[in-house]
Structures are given as structure tokens and as C-alpha cells.
Amino acid sequence: MPGILDLLADAATERATLRTIPGPAEPVTLAQVWRRSADAGRYLAHRAGRGSAVAMMLTTSADCVTALIGGWRAGLCIASLPTPARAVPMPEYAQQIGAVLRLMEAKLLVVDDEVASAIPELPVPVVTFSQTLSGWGAKTADEAGSFVQFTSGSTSTPKGVRLSMEAIGENVRALLDGVASPDPLVSCSWLPLSHDMGLVGMFLAAWAGQRHVSPGGLVLIRPERFLRRPSTWLSACAQFGATVTAAPNFGLELALRDLAGCASLDLSALRVCIVGAEPVRAETLRRFAKELAPLRFDSDALCPAYGMAEASLAVSAKPPGKPWNSCHVDTSALEMGRWQESGPGEGTTELVGLGAPLPGIEVAVGGEPAAVGEVLVRGSSMFDGYLGGADPRGADRWFPTRDLGMLRDGELYVTGRADEVLLVAGRNLYPHDVEEAAARVGGVRRHCTAAVAYGPSDYAIVLERPGKLVAEEELKRLCRAVRLEVAKRIGIGPAAVIVIARGSFPRTPSGKPQRRRLAAQVALPDAALELAMHFG
Structure with a gap:
């Protein structure tokens, strides 16, 4: 099956555009980004050497995504470095990044212009995304590179997940087939590109989905702009007629706290709002739908989902156009590892269904029937192992996620993480x-x-x-x-x-x-x- 580069090439039309907020007044077309990415690929291959590893601090800009695609087209291994976690001192972050650069034997680090002057001394040369567009270097034929995506690090040190272009392409196809392919496809996202949900879900899938739909495009908002003023997200969705968006549960909560001035927005175009990346709360979904109903938001657009970097991104998701599901289980039984359904009320926990597995992906739950067990995943979009060679899968290729859950009527319900209980x-x-x-x-x-x-x-x-x-x-x-x-x-x-x-x-x-x-x-x-x- 063709990989992600084939999907991007097929959808790189002059009809679809990429707009960044903040950014230039006029958007660029996907065809322009694709053409410029060849220049970036030549530059990176010349500076790093063919087949080498290049690290990038992905930020929300057209230059950044152009360099990323160019690196892949030049056959390089591109690693998306984890951005500094909140409250981590810069010296500590530099130490972490230095260790990662040495582990992956990176020859080059590419960063945003704003970051270049502030970044401390590192063991590799540092260049900017804008520099890569000079086209310096010999012209080379396209060849598929690879990608290293780091896990979130919420329960352990971030791990480098090695992904092929074919695996990412499979996941993008699964997303488009199972969830996010309205016509027209206009995506709007504030999610960081350094996170799999932002990169694979709201950039690569949104680009690849332009092939068979009416002229659409992508709107990317800098995460810091959203965090400062959450209403930016919904305002942009309304302004550009977004049909697809996504956010973690806390993003919905932040948006609900900044609705002043949003009364005139029209969100009727939104057909898909994927909610994932952290536990999804039924109460949050209900509040979001209720508060946005006057803005003509369709509650059936809410699509709770489950995923991980090891699967490229998405594992399961509720399709749009029908209500999301939830289930009440006895809290005491759940704490003992048993799944005992109950009516709503005191002593129960409401869990949100995260949809059925997407095409090409299998999900199983280990353990006894009627017991909560570890969620196991395998499929065509899975990773090639971790940076450094580790791979926890056996001969059957089931990946132990360390998440706990249950399959109910073919839909996945996650109760928590084994690491954190x-x-x-x-x-x-x-x-x-x-x-x-x-x-x-x-x-x-x-x-x-x-x-x-x-x-x-x-x-x-x-x-x-x-x-x-x-x-x-x-x-x-x-x-x-x-x-x-x-x-x-x-x-x-x-x-x-x-x-x-x-x-x-x-x-x-x-x-x-x-x-x-x-x-x-x-x-x-x-x-x-x-x-x-x-x-x-």
C-alpha cells in the first residue's frame, strides 16, 4: 500500500490551502508547500548526509511542515523532539534533548527562527526551518524516509517510537475511512504538531483527505495562542467554515471558560470534533454540546477516540452522525478489577465509549471475561519498535498498551492506566x-x-x-x-x-x-x- 508521501502528493492541489494563525494574510496552497518541500529536502540531505537522522522541534508554521515533508522525501529519518514540558527548566530540557540527539545519532537540529537564538549549546549544528528552503544542495530523487515520534511522557520518560511512511499512511487512511472525511474537508486545529494528534490527525490526514472532496483546506492555530485565548479556536472554526476539528478533554473545558463574545458564531458546518489524547469525560461532552447548541453546533459531531503514538495515532473512534455512548459501572467493583454495569447514581462511574477499532486495527482486552484487563492493539499502522531497539511485542504482534479497559458491544471503554493505579x-x-x-x-x-x-x-x-x-x-x-x-x-x-x-x-x-x-x-x-x- 502507498505510504503517507504518496497520499500527500496525490492531494497536493492548488485548490486546497494551508493557513496559520498567526501568520501571513494570504494562505499558501498545498501544491506550493509540496513544491517547496523538494528544496528543503535537498538542503537537509546536503547538510546531514543521505540516509541520516535529523531532529526537528515542530512548530505551527508553513516553513516547518515544508521542511518536515522535505526531509521525508529526501529519505531522512526525521525525529520530532518533545517540546519543553511545562515547568521544566531550560537547562534540564537541554540535557534531555542532548541525550536524545546522541541516542539517535542526529546530524542536525532544525528549529523555528524564534527558538534558534534562545536554544542552549547542543551537540549538533542548529539551523532554522526558513534556512532549509534555500534549496542548497544537489537534486535527488524522492525516496521514503522514516519518522520518530516521542510518547507524551505522562507516566514515564518519553520514548522514541519508530514509524514507517507506510504505517503512517495506513493510519491516515483508517482515519479518513472511519471518521474524518466530510465534503468539503476544512480542518481547524490548535494542537501542537509535536503531538501525534496534531501532526497525524489534524495535519497529515486533513491534507491527504483533500484528494476526493470539494476545495477545502487546513487552518493551524499556534497552541500558545489558543491557551492565551481559547475562543480563538471556535472563532476560527466559524470564520473558515471548519468541518473537522479535534481537542483533548481539557481543551473543551478551556473553550467553555472563554465563550464571552462567541454568541454570534455559527458552528453548523462542523461535522467532526474528535476528542481524545486523555480521559474523555461524559460531563464535559454534555456541557460542551449544551453551551454550543445556540451556535448551531451538532452534538453528534463529538467523536470520542482512543489512540497512541505506537499506532501512528488512532486506534478507535466513534463515527460522526450519531450520539456517543456511555456506560455506568459499579465503582467498588471497578476498583477490584471487575466490570459490573449499573444504573446512574451514587457509587457508580460513568465511562465514555471510545468507538470501535478503525479499519486495519485490532483491539483485544487481556484477562478473564467480565474483568477489566489490559488493552492490546495490533494492526497495519503499528510502529517498528522504540528508538534504541526495544519492542515489547511477542510473536503474535499484540502491543501491551498498559491501559486498562473493556470491550462492550464492539466498542472500547478505557478505565485508566496500569502504571498510575x-x-x-x-x-x-x-x-x-x-x-x-x-x-x-x-x-x-x-x-x-x-x-x-x-x-x-x-x-x-x-x-x-x-x-x-x-x-x-x-x-x-x-x-x-x-x-x-x-x-x-x-x-x-x-x-x-x-x-x-x-x-x-x-x-x-x-x-x-x-x-x-x-x-x-x-x-x-x-x-x-x-x-x-x-x-x-
């Missing part, structure tokens, strides 16, 4: 359930809250200090309220509620809390904590 008093507590309970307390921000292991058999809740300056006594009241709310809803209160400084809550580039990093951070004897309240 908190064993407390003989019960398995899922961090996101604890965090959801804590976020019910006024003043607590859901995406700046984490439940982490604390000592050999306890857990703590870590909060980022609220935005408004509050006295210590107010913080203590907040901590006590959090413990009471969590104890009421979960049944076991935390041993401690810890408040850390504003801006110091570590998250992955895609917004997930780095729970292991937090656990290590608060366990240090000299940890700089705003407040730590311990409970007997």
Missing part, C-alpha cells in the same frame, strides 16, 4: 476519578490537579495555587474542602493535600499531568511547597 487500603483508585472529585471544589482547576502515590500505601492530591492571591488560612480551608469532597465521593481521603506554586505544575506538551514527576517533586525533603496539609 493507586493501591490504597486494598482498593485500586484511578487518579483521574480522584482528580475529578477534587475539581468539584470551587477554586480548584481540573487541569492543575493530580492524584499521586504518597508513601508506601497512601496517596496525596497536588494542586497548583489558585490564580487569585489567597491567604494561608484560605488555602487551608481549600485543602480541607478538597479532602472532604474526595473522601465523600471516592470513599478514601488523601493522606495529604499539597499546594505548589502557580506555574510550577508539570504537564506534558499535550497537557497531561506528569504524575510521576509530581510525586517525586513533592517527596523531596527540601521541596518548595506553598502548603502541605497532612491528615491522620
Whole structure:
């Protein structure tokens, strides 16, 4: 089957455009990007050497994606470096990047013009995306390169996932066949290109999908623009008539907090809104649909999905045009690893269905019937192993995801991650359930809250200090309220509620809390904590 480069070449028309926000007033056509990518490929092959590895810090710009495609066309191995996680000091980040560059034996690092002047000394030459467009170097025939995508690092050190052009192409085809191919296909995304959902889902698939539809295009918003002003996303969707978009659960939450001034928007064109990359909350989906109903948003456009870098991106997704599903299960049974369905009410957990496996992908759940087990995945879009040679798959090629879940009526439901389950008093507590309970307390921000292991058999809740300056006594009241709310809803209160400084809550580039990093951070004897309240 043809790889991603064949799909991009077939869809590189003058009719479809690429627009970046912020960016030039006039968009570029996909045909222009494709032609310029040949220049970038010549430059990169000349500087790095044919068949070499080149690292890139992918940012939202036409020059960046042009260089990326050019590197692939020149037969290079392109590695998308993880961008700095929130609250990680630059010297520490430089150390991480240096280790990655040495591991992959990269000959060159390509960055945005703005980053080039600020980046510390590294063991390889640094050039900018704009420099690659000079076309310097001998003309070469197209040959397929490869890609290294780093995992999010929410539960461990980011791992380099080795992907072929064929695997990425298979996943893009599966996405287009199963979810995202309205006519016209106009995509709008604020997701970082350094994340698989942003790159594969909202850039490569949106480009490849232009082949068989009416003239459309891609709108890419810089993530920092969205985080500063979340309404930018929905405004751009309305302005450009977006038919496809995507966001993690926290992105929907942020958008809901910035709806002032959005009353006149028309979102009736949106046919697909993929929601994934982190646990999907039924309450969030309902609120999003309700608040956006006056803007003519169709709730059936919401498509909860599941994926991972090891599968190129997407594993399962609910198709558009019909309601999403959810299921209530007994919380106590779930904590014991059993799947026991129940009606809604106290003592139950509502889980959102993440759709059936996409074409070419198989999903299984290990363990006994009626028990929650590890989610296993295999298929034609799977990776070639990790950077450094490790591959956890056996002869049957099933990939153990470390996610826990259940298949119900052919649809995948994920309950949590095996790496993160908190064993407390003989019960398995899922961090996101604890965090959801804590976020019910006024003043607590859901995406700046984490439940982490604390000592050999306890857990703590870590909060980022609220935005408004509050006295210590107010913080203590907040901590006590959090413990009471969590104890009421979960049944076991935390041993401690810890408040850390504003801006110091570590998250992955895609917004997930780095729970292991937090656990290590608060366990240090000299940890700089705003407040730590311990409970007997």
C-alpha cells in the first residue's frame, strides 16, 4: 500500500490551502508547500548526509511542515523532539534533548527562527526551518524516509517510537475511512504538531483527505495562542467554515471558560470534533454540546477516540452522525478489577465509549471475561519498535498498551492506566476519578490537579495555587474542602493535600499531568511547597 508521501502528493492541489494563525494574510496552497518541500529536502540531505537522522522541534508554521515533508522525501529519518514540558527548566530540557540527539545519532537540529537564538549549546549544528528552503544542495530523487515520534511522557520518560511512511499512511487512511472525511474537508486545529494528534490527525490526514472532496483546506492555530485565548479556536472554526476539528478533554473545558463574545458564531458546518489524547469525560461532552447548541453546533459531531503514538495515532473512534455512548459501572467493583454495569447514581462511574477499532486495527482486552484487563492493539499502522531497539511485542504482534479497559458491544471503554493505579487500603483508585472529585471544589482547576502515590500505601492530591492571591488560612480551608469532597465521593481521603506554586505544575506538551514527576517533586525533603496539609 502507498505510504503517507504518496497520499500527500496525490492531494497536493492548488485548490486546497494551508493557513496559520498567526501568520501571513494570504494562505499558501498545498501544491506550493509540496513544491517547496523538494528544496528543503535537498538542503537537509546536503547538510546531514543521505540516509541520516535529523531532529526537528515542530512548530505551527508553513516553513516547518515544508521542511518536515522535505526531509521525508529526501529519505531522512526525521525525529520530532518533545517540546519543553511545562515547568521544566531550560537547562534540564537541554540535557534531555542532548541525550536524545546522541541516542539517535542526529546530524542536525532544525528549529523555528524564534527558538534558534534562545536554544542552549547542543551537540549538533542548529539551523532554522526558513534556512532549509534555500534549496542548497544537489537534486535527488524522492525516496521514503522514516519518522520518530516521542510518547507524551505522562507516566514515564518519553520514548522514541519508530514509524514507517507506510504505517503512517495506513493510519491516515483508517482515519479518513472511519471518521474524518466530510465534503468539503476544512480542518481547524490548535494542537501542537509535536503531538501525534496534531501532526497525524489534524495535519497529515486533513491534507491527504483533500484528494476526493470539494476545495477545502487546513487552518493551524499556534497552541500558545489558543491557551492565551481559547475562543480563538471556535472563532476560527466559524470564520473558515471548519468541518473537522479535534481537542483533548481539557481543551473543551478551556473553550467553555472563554465563550464571552462567541454568541454570534455559527458552528453548523462542523461535522467532526474528535476528542481524545486523555480521559474523555461524559460531563464535559454534555456541557460542551449544551453551551454550543445556540451556535448551531451538532452534538453528534463529538467523536470520542482512543489512540497512541505506537499506532501512528488512532486506534478507535466513534463515527460522526450519531450520539456517543456511555456506560455506568459499579465503582467498588471497578476498583477490584471487575466490570459490573449499573444504573446512574451514587457509587457508580460513568465511562465514555471510545468507538470501535478503525479499519486495519485490532483491539483485544487481556484477562478473564467480565474483568477489566489490559488493552492490546495490533494492526497495519503499528510502529517498528522504540528508538534504541526495544519492542515489547511477542510473536503474535499484540502491543501491551498498559491501559486498562473493556470491550462492550464492539466498542472500547478505557478505565485508566496500569502504571498510575493507586493501591490504597486494598482498593485500586484511578487518579483521574480522584482528580475529578477534587475539581468539584470551587477554586480548584481540573487541569492543575493530580492524584499521586504518597508513601508506601497512601496517596496525596497536588494542586497548583489558585490564580487569585489567597491567604494561608484560605488555602487551608481549600485543602480541607478538597479532602472532604474526595473522601465523600471516592470513599478514601488523601493522606495529604499539597499546594505548589502557580506555574510550577508539570504537564506534558499535550497537557497531561506528569504524575510521576509530581510525586517525586513533592517527596523531596527540601521541596518548595506553598502548603502541605497532612491528615491522620
